[in-house]
Amino acid sequence: MLETNHSNAELAAEITASAEPMQRLVLEVGKALVGQDVLVHRLLIGLLTGGHLLIEGVPGLAKTTAIATLSKAIDADFQRLQFTPDLLPADLIGTQVYRPQQQEFVVQKGPIFANLILADEINRAPAKVQSALLESMQERQVTIGGETFSLPDPFLVMATQNPIEQEGTYRLPEAQMDRFMMKVVVDYPTRHEELQILNRMSRTRQQIAIGTVTTPKEILHARDLVDAVFVDQQIAEYIVDLVMATRKCEAYGLAIGPWIQFGASPRATINLTLAAKANAFLHRRAFVVPQDVKDIAMDVLRHRVMITYEAEAEEKTSEDVVNMILEAIPVP
Structure with a gap:
């Protein structure tokens, strides 16, 4: 059991205070997301530990909505990457572009330089793209033309894969699977939740405003407390x-x-x-x-x-x- 000395009491109080924005984050995401409490909880764990998530579920279960809403609620950069068989590593991490006026190559950074990355249908990308993503996930950096660039912090990859459609897909290597902290299986909503989805989302125009309830700086401070x-x-x-x-x-x-x-x-x-x-x-x-x-x-x-x-x-x-x-x- 935890000792009840003064320093531990202070730590407990600080954890209680710092966990409050996380609860507000859950409530804010809940404005746009019905159900999927486990998914949101695992996303928060990923943010607090720097661990990446592999999400498996059929289409239409709000996987994209979850991480896009989360990025708005923490004032973070978000990029959605649709993985396809013709995707190239440069489409992910960036490349060098030649500028004739200066007669030099300039690095053009790719969409991987964001706080939250949704790698949609990750198992549709070929091995070279998987390798480029692997360095990003593990090393928190990418190499473009022999030059290394650090990725922003916090940095979280949420990759999705469809369990029912395997045509045109590539099996993820075991080494890359191991880089994901968690694999979360997303199931269909309950009848009550589906009725809530109907009442909330069956409009041609959505008027759901998501406010900012925390910042990347607060997330990084919370990580220090998780370590303690x-x-x-x-x-x-x-x-x-x-x-x-x-x-x-x-x-x-x-x-x-x-x-x-x-x-x-x-x-x-x-x-x-x-x-x-x-x-x-x-x-x-x-x-x-x-x-x-x-x-x-x-x-x-x-x-x-x-x-x-x-x-x-x-x-x-x-x-x-x-x-x-x-x-x-x-x-x-």
Whole structure:
């Protein structure tokens, strides 16, 4: 448990105060977005940790609306990139343009130089574009003509992919999948939510005004507080056990080895810890509890556990594997 000394009390008070703009952000995004509470929550975790999101869902579930509205509410730059098979790396990061008047090449920066990036249908782009995006996501920088440029901070990539239409798509490399902090599966709205969507959106002209409720500077300050959130040693060991169980399941009494081709990488351990700390921050706590880990574990692990053909033959998914692990590992 968190010690109740003066410094920790001050930290708790500062976290409570700094989490308030995040709650206002949720309410502001809610003006344009019905339902999708999990998606908005994961977007906030991405902002607070600098982690990127892979969103999987059928068309029409407001994935674009979510991140576009978020960018307006935090006064940040937003770019939507439609990934297509003929997209080139220069279309993403920029290129050098020759100016005959000066007789020199000038760097023309691409749309990647924004705070929030929506990479729509990311699996439609070829390998060279995936490689260019990979450097941007991991290094927070791009290289144009031998010159390196830093990307703005905060920088968040939300990539979407359609799970039902695979014609003309490229499978994302495992290395790039691992760069995404979370994979969020967006489902259809409930009947009540769909009725709200009908009442709010069935107009030819939308009159929804989104106000600015926070700034990138406040987001960066909140990140410093997320770093200060306390993680008890028992919870740290719980996180490590969850990840290790995806690699050496027999050591944890799980007979699912034939279903797992590759387990989660050490990056999963880091991401799960950061996401749990951000989840605690959003709940205005200065310390992580086991439920923070359980709440976020599926989104952090589902795309990092590679299943075998045997698992597919038995109609098992990576989500089934993660659920079994969550049920088997004792909660501290």
